Amino acid sequence: MTTNRITDGTERAIIENMLDRNRAALIETVRGLSEADARRRLVASLTTPISLLKHAAGAERIWFQRFWAGLEASECDGYSERDEGTFTVTDDETLAGVIAEFERASLRSREIAARFDLDDTKHMPLEGTVSLRWTLLAMIEEFARHAGHGDILREQLDQAAPRA
Template identity: 65%
Template sequence: MKNPTRTTGGPERQLLAYMLDHTRTELIDTVRGLSETEARRRLVPSMTTPIGLVKHAAFADRKWFQHILGGLPESACDGAMVGEASFVVSDDETVADVIAEFERASSRARTIAADFDLDAVRECPGFGTVSLRWIYLLMIQEFARHAGHSDILREQTDANRRT
C-alpha cells in the first residue's frame, strides 16, 4: 500500500478513509526493513511483536469490515478470525506475507465500505449498534495505537543494531 497524498480537508468520508489508510501505512512502515528474526523478536513481556501487530491488524480489518459491516460469516472471511491468537505468526509466514495479508484485508475493507453510507448500522455482539462512521473511528484508533506500539519496538530493535 502506498502512502496516499496527504488530505487535510474535504468531505467527512474522504477524511475518514484517508486517515484510516494513513494509519494502516504507518503500521506497515514500522516493519519494513526488519529481518525475519527482528520482526518476530519479543521485546516486551506480552506476545507483542512487530509482525504480530500487522497480523492482528489484518484480523481487525476482516472482523469489522468483512464480518460485521459486510455481514459475511466468519468462515467466508479472508483469513483467521481468532481474536487474541491473531497476534501469532506461523513459522512459515514471512514479513512480506503478513504485509500482503494486511494489504488484501485492507483492500477488501475499502471495497466493502464503499457500498455503505457512513450512517449505515450493524449489530455487533458486545458493542451494540455501530455505524460505519464508528467503525472507521475505531479502526483509526486501533491502527494508530498499534503503529505506536510497533514504532517503539522498532526503535528498540534499531538501538540493538547499534550496540
C-alpha cells in the same frame, strides 16, 4: 504505499484518508526489518512487529468481512475471531507475506465499506448499535495505537542493532 494527507474535503474522504495513513504508518514500522527482528519479542505480551500487522489484518476481517459484510469465519480470507489468535504468526509466514495479507485485507475492507453510508448502522452484541462512521474511527484509533507500539518496538530493535 504512500498516502498523502488530505485536510479538506468530504467527511468520508478525510476519514478514509486518515485510516489509510494509519494503515501505511503501521506497515512502515516493519519495513526493512529482518525476519528475526520482525518476530523478536521485546515485551511480555504476544506483541512483535510482525504480529501487530497480523493482528491488524485480523481486525480488518472482523470488522469489515464478518461484521459489515456478514460473512462467516470460514468465508473470510484469514483468521477473524476476536481473541489473541489474531496475533499468531506461524513459522512459515514471512514478513513480506504478512504485509501483503494486511494490504489485501485492507483493500477488501475498502471495498466493503464503499457499499455503506457513514450513517448506516448494524447491531453488534459487544458494542451495541454502531455506524460505519464509528467503525472507521475505531479502526483509525486501533491502527494509530498499534503504529505507536510498532514505533517503540522498532526504536528498541534499531538501538540494539550494531552500528557501522
